[in-house]
Amino acid sequence: MLNIKPENLRTFVTVADCGTLQEASEILGRTPSAISMSLKQLSEQLGAELFETDRKANLTPTGQFVLEESRRALSSFDESLSIMQRYTQGKMGVVKVATVPSVASHLLPDVVSRFQKKAPNVRLELRDTDSVMVATAVRNGSVDCGVASLSFASQDLQHQLLLEEPFGLVCRPDHSLATSKKPLTWQALEDVTFISNGLCEQIRDEQFVRINSNTAIQVHNIVTLLGFIQQGMGVTLLPRLAVPDQGELCFLPLADKAAVRRLYFLEPKHHRISPAGMVFKGEVVGSFIRE
Amino acid sequence: MLNIKPENLRTFVTVADCGTLQEASEILGRTPSAISMSLKQLSEQLGAELFETDRKANLTPTGQFVLEESRRALSSFDESLSIMQRYTQGKMGVVKVATVPSVASHLLPDVVSRFQKKAPNVRLELRDTDSVMVATAVRNGSVDCGVASLSFASQDLQHQLLLEEPFGLVCRPDHSLATSKKPLTWQALEDVTFISNGLCEQIRDEQFVRINSNTAIQVHNIVTLLGFIQQGMGVTLLPRLAVPDQGELCFLPLADKAAVRRLYFLEPKHHRISPAGMVFKGEVVGSFIRE
DNA sequence: CGCCAATTTCATTAAATCTGAAATAATCTT
DNA sequence: AAGATTATTTCAGATTTAATGAAATTGGCG
Structure with a gap:
């Protein structure tokens, strides 16, 4: 099997384009003799002459064919390398x-x-x-x-x-807890209707866990949950980001700063x-x- | 710019297929350490790990992507080489x-x-x-x-x-020259109607050249020429191959053996x-x- | 937690490639 | 047509690159 490397083809294409070894040698940054040897190797591998004479001005029919196919081969190979590179750089x-x-x-x-x-x-x-x-x-x-x-x-x-963000009490503005000046203690929740939600499981406080597990209603969907609160059916605990900014509900801080999501x-x-x-x-x- | 050779990709593909360096080393005919270095070079050029661990059983996402693209690149490159090879062998x-x-x-x-x-x-x-x-x-x-x-x-x-083939006289079987037992001399043509054709210019004999240039009719198309002969309008000289085998015309040898096409x-x-x-x-x- | 096997590292050897000088071949000039 | 000139090839030595084999390291498994 033959052992032709892209560099051989690249050399050949450059020489064919330049028409002279001298010029190609400057572009490729190698001496004419290195290029001559590379071309010789290529034509030996292919078993055919690529140029009409040892001057590189004229291609044989084989040379023309190999030139076209080399261009195809190189652009395809380079494109593959470029794709791999773009992928590894996270651009694809x-x-x-x-x-x-x-x-x-x-x-x-x-x-x-x-x-x-x-x-x-x-x-x-x-x-x-x-x-x-x-x-x-x-x-x-x-x-x-x-x-x-x-x-x-x-x-x-x-x-x-x-990100760590504190839970807060969510309720209607006319709810009894809404006017509280001080951060709410867990005790305050004992006397109101608490509607649980999935995020509440993040809170590990023993007293709250008990309240949470005794609650009559648990709503998982946030939109539905907020609807319930809006209707005055009770209060809930949510982290700040889970509550829409421009809602009409209150968001009150808790005394327990450990209650965070x-x-x-x-x-x-x-x-x-x-x-x-x-x-x-x-x-x-x-x-x-x-x- | 990066310097990845097909051999690097081929090595990588083989290792990815085998799942182990040991096995790949047998297929590739190189030692595991050579393969290890080749893989290292490839992943350094790409700036990304190809395998999850140094055991080669599992590819990273990058490895999977590079594997697919390498397959594409190699088959395209190999196909190009194969096309060049077939062309130079005269198979294309x-x-x-x-x-x-x-x-x-x-x-x-x-x-x-x-x-x-x-x-x-x-x-x-x-x-x-x-x-x-x-x-x-x-x-x-x-x-x-x-x-x-x-x-x-x-x-x-x-x-x-x-190929060298002698000219001969072409005429109808009932022509006066058709019965001649001996090869015809140029003199024999002086007394008959000679119809010239393009091939006659091959004959350099002086006497014939004169006869040929004095002829009244010159017909270039062979089919037309043979039609004229068939009609009995005269005789002509042609090499053997130019006269259809199964025609009804005579082909008589000439005395001048130098009259060849x-x-x-x-x-x-x-x-x-x-x-x-x-x-x-x-x-x-x-x-x-x-x- | 330690053994076993696979892989990597490292120093050395082998191979491929490149360079620069000299020889050769081709074109240009007269 | 012959010499002058320029381009290319050849060759030996130098350099770079890749492969080897032994030792060290790593990871998986009991």
Whole structure:
């Protein structure tokens, strides 16, 4: 089998274009004798003369054919290398991300627009679900990475803290607790109708856990939950980002500063994410670290 | 710029397929350490890890992408080399040939069928004209080579004698000369109506040249010429191959054995013909040398 | 937690490639 | 047509690049 390297073809193409070894030698940065040897090797491998005479002005029919095919071969090879390079630089590919809804709606838009400026040819696939599903999706590989809170550390997930935000009481402005001047204690919740939601599981305080587990209603969907609050059916606890800014509901601080939601960047521990995914991660992490 | 050679990609693909250096080293015929270094070089050039761990069982996302692209790059490159190789071996391409009609109809069929057996993927373009046009076509490159007689040696044509065949007198069976027992002398032509044709210019004998230039009719097209003879309008001189075998005309030998048509293989002197053309030439020359 | 096997590293050897000078071949000039 | 000139090839030595084999390291498995 023959052993022709792209550099042989590149040399040949340059010489054919220049018509002289001297000129080609300057372009290629090698001596004419090196180029002469490279051409000799190529024509020996092919078993045919490429030039009519030892002056390089005229190609044989074989030379013309090999010239065209060499151009094709080189541009295809170079294109492949370029594609690999763009991929490894995170300028190409697909990134699939799962986040919790509050992150998706409040924090992702900024991250995404900066990411797209940096990597305009990368396709971004976003989905939002609850934290458990985010973790599952990252774990089984159906997404590259995710942002969620972490109920329990998984052995095949790597996590990185992005943000801590306090829970607060969400209620109507005319609710009895709404006028409280001081941060609310857990005790205050004992006497009102508490509507639980999925995020409440993040709060580990014993007294609250009891309140939470005794509650009559638990609503998982945020929009539905807020509707219930709006109707005056009770109060709930939510982190700041989960509550729409321009709503008509109150958001009151809690006395227990340990009641926080932690958001983590999640990625698989045992296999790494794509270069484009790394660029996305950089945007996410950078965005949260700055603020 | 990066300096990745096909051998690097081939090594990577083999290792990715095998899943272990040991196995790949046997296939590639190199030691595991050589392969390890080649892989290291590749991933350094790309600036990304290709395998999850130093065991080669699992590819990173980058590795999977590079694997696919490497396959594409290698098969394209190899295909190009294969095409060049097939071309230089005369297994691909186009051969354009011009011949005189008698060769085209009598001798080419055999040559062509043997050529097509040898080079089934080469396109053959045949045309027939008179010798002067054949030579012109070869000279100006509109055909690769040709078969014709040669009125005057051209400085940019290379020729090779294929066949010498004697001229003979062509006439109706009831013509006065048809019954002659002895080979005909030029003198015998002085008393009959001689119809000239283009091939007669090959005959240099002085007496004949005079007869030929005094003739009242000159017909260039062979079919037309034979029609004239058939009608009893006169006689002509032709080489054996130019007269149809199963015609009703007589072909009588001449006394002057120097009156021969010489057929040459013609090719350009200053630029060589394509590999497929060389294969065709081989068939033509071989065919004539054998007989 | 330690063994076993695969992989990497490192120093050395081998191979391929490049250089520069001299020889050769081709074109240009007279 | 012969010498002058320029381009190309050849060759030996130098340099760069890749491959080897032994030793060190790493990762997976019991």
